[in-house]
Amino acid sequence: GKPLVVAIDGPSGSGKSSVSRETARRLKAAYLDTGAMYRAVTWHCLATGVDLEDAAAVENACEEVDLGISTNPDRQQVAVGGRDVTEAIREPEISKSVSAVATTLGARAELIRRQKQIIADSGRRIVAEGRDITTVVAPDAEVRILLTASEESRLRRRGLQLGGTQSAEALQEQVLARDAKDSAVVNFHEAADGVFTVDSSDLDFDETVDAVLAVIRRAT
Numbered sequence: 001g002k003p004l005v006v007a008i009d010g011p012s013g014s015g016k017s018s019v020s021r022e023t024a025r026r027l028k029a030a031y032l033d034t035g036a037m038y039r040a041v042t043w044h045c046l047a048t049g050v051d052l053e054d055a056a057a058v059e060n061a062c063e064e065v066d067l068g069i070s071t072n073p074d075r076q077q078v079a080v081g082g083r084d085v086t087e088a089i090r091e092p093e094i095s096k097s098v099s100a101v102a103t104t105l106g107a108r109a110e111l112i113r114r115q116k117q118i119i120a121d122s123g124r125r126i127v128a129e130g131r132d133i134t135t136v137v138a139p140d141a142e143v144r145i146l147l148t149a150s151e152e153s154r155l156r157r158r159g160l161q162l163g164g165t166q167s168a169e170a171l172q173e174q175v176l177a178r179d180a181k182d183s184a185v186v187n188f189h190e191a192a193d194g195v196f197t198v199d200s201s202d203l204d205f206d207e208t209v210d211a212v213l214a215v216i217r218r219a220t
C-alpha cells in the first residue's frame with residue numbers, strides 16, 4: 001500500500017498498545033511499540049548492573065545495547081542481545097524503573113534515532129505508538145492521534161491488565177507516579193497542533209479501534 005504513518009500518543013492505561021496493534025492489523029501495516037524499547041533498555045540496565053541514576057552510564061548502555069523488536073502486529077517480540085525479554089519487560093520492577101531511562105535525555109535521543117530508522121525501514125507503512133511520536137519521532141506522520149482516557153478509566157484498565165495481584169491503591173499510586181515522572185520530559189496529555197484527539201473513556205475496545213480508523217479515513 002501507499003505510505004501511511006499513523007502516530008499515536010497517550011498516557012498509560014489509555015488502551016494505546018492494544019488499540020494501535022489492532023489498527024495496524026486492519027491497515028495491513030507494521031506496528032511499533034516504542035514503550036517496549038524503553039522497557040527493554042531498562043531491563044538491560046537492571047540485568048547488567050547499570051546505575052539508573054547515572055545518566056552517562058544509562059546513555060552509554062542505550063547506545064551499545066543490541067535491541068531486537070518485531071514490527072509484526074501478530075507477533076510481538078522484544079529481544080536484548082538475542083535473548084527474548086517479551087514477558088520480562090512487563091514485570092512491575094520494570095514499570096517502576098522505566099521513567100529513569102525515559103527522563104535521561106541522551107538515552108531518549110538514541111531511542112528516537114532508532115525509532116525513526118524503524119519507521120523508515122517499514123517503508124513508511126506503520127502504526128507507531130508512545131508518548132512523543134506525534135511531536136518528536138514522527139511529526140510528519142500522515143495521521144497523528146492523541147488517545148486519551150479519564151484517570152478513572154485508565155486506572156480501571158490497568159487493574160484489569162495486571163490481574164489484580166497488587167492492591168488497587170498501590171497500583172493507582174504507581175500508574176500516577178509514572179505518568180507524573182514521564183510528564184516531566186514529554187507532554188502526552190494535550191494534543192499538539194494538527195493532532196486529533198480520541199477519548200476512549202466511554203468506549204470499549206472495538207469502539208475505540210473504530211474511532212481511530214474513522215480519524216485515519218477522514219485524514220487520508
Ligand code: C5P
Pocket residue numbers: 012034035036038039098099102129130131132133178182186
Ligand atoms: O507505553 P508503556 O507504558 O509501555 O511505556 C513505558 C515507559 O516508556 C513510559 O512510562 C515512559 O517512561 C517511556 N516512554 C517514553 N516515550 C515513548 C514511549 C514510552 O518516554 N515514546
